[in-house]
Amino acid sequence: MLSECIYKVLMASGVVTSSDACDLSGAIEAAVLEAQGKQEPVAWAYTINNSHSVFSAEKPPEDAYDEGTLYPLYAAPVVRPDMVMVPREPTEAMLNSCYAFDNK
Numbered sequence: 001m002l003s004e005c006i007y008k009v010l011m012a013s014g015v016v017t018s019s020d021a022c023d024l025s026g027a028i029e030a031a032v033l034e035a036q037g038k039q040e041p042v043a044w045a046y047t048i049n050n051s052h053s054v055f056s057a058e059k060p061p062e063d064a065y066d067e068g069t070l071y072p073l074y075a076a077p078v079v080r081p082d083m084v085m086v087p088r089e090p091t092e093a094m095l096n097s098c099y100a101f102d103n104k
Helices: 002-013 018-037 092-102
Strands: 043-048 052-056 071-073
Touching: 002 018
Parallel strands: none
Antiparallel strands: 043 052, 043 071
């Protein structure tokens, strides 16, 4: 997804060929993903007693939160290959599915 966006920007610039844009976009995406993977968390989110959400700048000790609720928070999002982007505005298909759901 990221490489597609970079490719479109490079092609719009009119400075590179399609083949070069493809090569560059792949290289840029690989570099971004590598850098994101090396980030350290800037904060932590976790739950206490199945009811209290907590945010902390320091990683808590293991006995301070409910099992399976500790999540690292990063300054920049970590984009995994299985993630998909969603539109900022609802698409026609989204709106139609809501209309169909409401009218059942």
